[in-house]
Amino acid sequence: MRHTLTLIACLALSPAAADVAKVIDSQILPGYVAFAASTATLRNTAAADCDTTEVRPAWNAAFDDWMTVSHFRFGPVEQDGRAQTIAFWPDERGATPKALAALIATPLPADMAQVSIAARGLFGLEFLLYDPQFDTADAANCDVLRALSVDLASIAAAIAADWQNGYAKTMRDAGAAGNATYLAPREAVQAIYTATVNGFEVTADDRLQRPMGTFERPRPTRAEAWRSARSQRNVQLSLAALHQTATALADTPIPLTDAALNRAAHLAETLDDPDFAGVADPQGRLKLEILEQAVRAAEDAVVAELGPLLNIDAGFGVGDGD
Amino acid sequence: MPTRRHFLAAALSAGAIPTLTWADAGSPDYLAAARLPDDTYALSGLTRSGIETFSIPLPARGHAAAAHPLRPEAVAFARRPGTFGLVIDCALGRVTHRITAPANHHFSGHGTFSRDAQTLFTGEIDNVTGQGQIGRWQTASYRRIGVFGSGGIGPHEILRLPGTDTLVVANGGIITALDDERSKLNIATMAPNLTYLDAGGTVIDQISLAPDLHQNSIRHLAALDDGTVAFAMQWEGEAGLVPPLLGLNRIGEPVVLCDVPAAVASQLQGYAGSVAFSGDGRSVAITCPHGGLLARFTCDGAFIDTLARTEVCGIGPGTTGFVTTDGLGGMLAIGAGVRPLASFGKSWDNHLIPLSGLV
Numbered sequence: 242m243r244h245t246l247t248l249i250a251c252l253a254l255s256p257a258a259a260d261v262a263k264v265i266d267s268q269i270l271p272g273y274v275a276f277a278a279s280t281a282t283l284r285n286t287a288a289a290d291c292d293t294t295e296v297r298p299a300w301n302a303a304f305d306d307w308m309t310v311s312h313f314r315f316g317p318v319e320q321d322g323r324a325q326t327i328a329f330w331p332d333e334r335g336a337t338p339k340a341l342a343a344l345i346a347t348p349l350p351a352d353m354a355q356v357s358i359a360a361r362g363l364f365g366l367e368f369l370l371y372d373p374q375f376d377t378a379d380a381a382n383c384d385v386l387r388a389l390s391v392d393l394a395s396i397a398a399a400i401a402a403d404w405q406n407g408y409a410k411t412m413r414d415a416g417a418a419g420n421a422t423y424l425a426p427r428e429a430v431q432a433i434y435t436a437t438v439n440g441f442e443v444t445a446d447d448r449l450q451r452p453m454g455t456f457e458r459p460r461p462t463r464a465e466a467w468r469s470a471r472s473q474r475n476v477q478l479s480l481a482a483l484h485q486t487a488t489a490l491a492d493t494p495i496p497l498t499d500a501a502l503n504r505a506a507h508l509a510e511t512l513d514d515p516d517f518a519g520v521a522d523p524q525g526r527l528k529l530e531i532l533e534q535a536v537r538a539a540e541d542a543v544v545a546e547l548g549p550l551l552n553i554d555a556g557f558g559v560g561d562g563d
Numbered sequence: 564m565p566t567r568r569h570f571l572a573a574a575l576s577a578g579a580i581p582t583l584t585w586a587d588a589g590s591p592d593y594l595a596a597a598r599l600p601d602d603t604y605a606l607s608g609l610t611r612s613g614i615e616t617f618s619i620p621l622p623a624r625g626h627a628a629a630a631h632p633l634r635p636e637a638v639a640f641a642r643r644p645g646t647f648g649l650v651i652d653c654a655l656g657r658v659t660h661r662i663t664a665p666a667n668h669h670f671s672g673h674g675t676f677s678r679d680a681q682t683l684f685t686g687e688i689d690n691v692t693g694q695g696q697i698g699r700w701q702t703a704s705y706r707r708i709g710v711f712g713s714g715g716i717g718p719h720e721i722l723r724l725p726g727t728d729t730l731v732v733a734n735g736g737i738i739t740a741l742d743d744e745r746s747k748l749n750i751a752t753m754a755p756n757l758t759y760l761d762a763g764g765t766v767i768d769q770i771s772l773a774p775d776l777h778q779n780s781i782r783h784l785a786a787l788d789d790g791t792v793a794f795a796m797q798w799e800g801e802a803g804l805v806p807p808l809l810g811l812n813r814i815g816e817p818v819v820l821c822d823v824p825a826a827v828a829s830q831l832q833g834y835a836g837s838v839a840f841s842g843d844g845r846s847v848a849i850t851c852p853h854g855g856l857l858a859r860f861t862c863d864g865a866f867i868d869t870l871a872r873t874e875v876c877g878i879g880p881g882t883t884g885f886v887t888t889d890g891l892g893g894m895l896a897i898g899a900g901v902r903p904l905a906s907f908g909k910s911w912d913n914h915l916i917p918l919s920g921l922v
Binding site for chain 1: 626642643672719782801802803804824825826827829830836855856871873891892893895900901902903905906913
């Protein structure tokens with residue numbers, strides 16, 4: 242009996258249940274490959290024709306693919322600020338339209354790395370494609386649209402290549418001698434787990450809480466990608482991506498997480514408020530608030546269910562203001 | 564280890580009091596506080612090669628420690644707003660003295676010894692006004708012998724410039740309430756500064772930031788032999804702004820603020836947790852635990868690069884480059900590349916305190 246208890250204790254202490262490889266193989270690698278492919282299509286589409294009716298669908302397909310991987314904030318995407326360049330948002334100070342206008346007004350630099358990240362990536366492109374102050378029929382705007390599409394496709398290709406040519410192995414071989422990124426197997430588990438929990442926070446805090454503002458002063462134009470009416474869709478896609486990660490990482494049934502995420506996903510799907518303009522009226526605001534609570538409940542479920550399963554502690558808080 | 568300690572203890576009790584040195588504590592190169600898996604806390608000695616030479620239990624979460632230049636003695640400070648410091652004999656693994664902040668004050672969490680090791684200086688903060696002072700303690704029995712003003716509000720780290728008796732103080736500028744949240748009470752009007760003082764408390768020089776950076780709290784320090792001081796900052800102002808988090812200064816010279824590329828700036832999230840010069844004195848780095856990054860600069864203040872490491876915060880000089888500790892328990896050597904030194908089953912807290920260059 243005592244031996245059995247010891248064995249159970251050991252199992253509980255090892256992150257053996259966590260399946261890092263499954264997350265890499267089922268979501269991360271195919272996710273970045275898809276993002277590289279759809280941004281290449283966007284680049285080619287824009288090269289052929291700057292007409293928004295042609296380019297918008299390609300841009301939307303690329304954004305959809307980004308949502309599958311956007312919460313994996315570690316590895317190649319963190320190099321040279323790639324994640325911030327792909328998705329410069331929230332834009333607290335309205336930097337994107339200013340940087341974009343400056344870019345349009347001057348000759349394009351040969352090296353896009355010289356350009357403000359506020360102008361680049363999915364959100365710079367969104368302004369060009371959807372905001373009435375920019376018209377892609379104009380030659381200068383069309384040039385910038387093409388340059389930003391080339392830039393985005395090249396970043397996406399570099400991330401996919403970096404994952405395939407090294408980082409996936411680095412993560413799988415966590416704890417192996419000489420692995421300077423993941424010193425122990427638990428560190429790779431922790432990286433994915435933390436990214437998942439942070440993913441819920443981004444959706445609850447930035448995607449949902451920000452546009453709600455206060456009851457007296459709702460802020461619908463703080464919603465993510467409201468110009469392209471993707472705000473609701475991005476919440477749906479983020480929840481689906483987080484669910485996929487949690488399921489693969491746990492590699493064992495996670496009924497609490499499933500129930501909480503299914504509820505949040507259902508609320509997101511039935512919201513019928515694509516750009517969150519609804520926050521401006523009390524009824525719409527209430528619906529968004531209920532969704533936000535459901536997202537936070539899903540995060541709580543993941544922490545309660547996966548945390549112990551993976552033997553992961555909440556962070557120490559080394560960055561706690563000292 | 565126990566054998567050695569028993570021997571030392573026996574030698575002490577026999578009345579033949581040997582002069583203990585850091586070699587008797589295993590010749591560590593650094594001190595670091597940690598949280599252990601059972602949620603207790605400890606102070607460790609670590610070598611450059613990643614060996615833990617001792618681990619001594621602490622009664623509560625530690626923050627930084629000050630290392631005696633000669634004796635294997637560390638003063639471990641409680642995390643803000645702690646009111647006690649423990650003098651620990653790191654060779655024998657026991658607390659030898661306990662120092663207590665004066666009435667209505669708390670310790671800032673950092674301290675430093677005088678060049679002759681006769682005096683310990685402690686950062687102290689008035690509980691109500693936030694006004695800073697430096698407490699003086701003699702180190703024979705750790706009796707309090709005096710106090711002088713720190714030159715500002717909310718001092719955090721204090722440091723002695725190598726080879727001198729000049730103290731440099733990071734007056735962070737923030738008045739913090741002593742509640743659980745450590746609420747910040749004066750963010751709108753805060754005015755941090757960097758103050759140089761002699762051992763008697765006379766201000767030698769004082770540096771303030773430009774008005775638009777008054778919400779950039781100066782908190783952590785490192786110094787080179789030539790008197791160059793690096794100060795790391797934490798931004799308390801509007802989100803979305805990306806102020807510099809590292810500054811360089813020498814007495815009587817203008818401040819150099821170290822900018823980073825915009826994409827990196829947003830990754831750093833306005834928060835530098837610790838700062839150090841490299842072992843060869845040719846570069847300087849800040850750790851940014853929120854962003855999981857370390858950012859390196861030349862000693863002229865030019866950005867070099869960043870390296871990713873989750874929860875990296877403790878940093879000190881390595882043989883030529885840097886050594887870091889982090890919340891995952893890792894210890895890394897940072898040079899041309901990153902080399903793992905060890906992975907410990909504990910979480911390292913904010914600081915890695917070097918023992919070299921103390922005199």
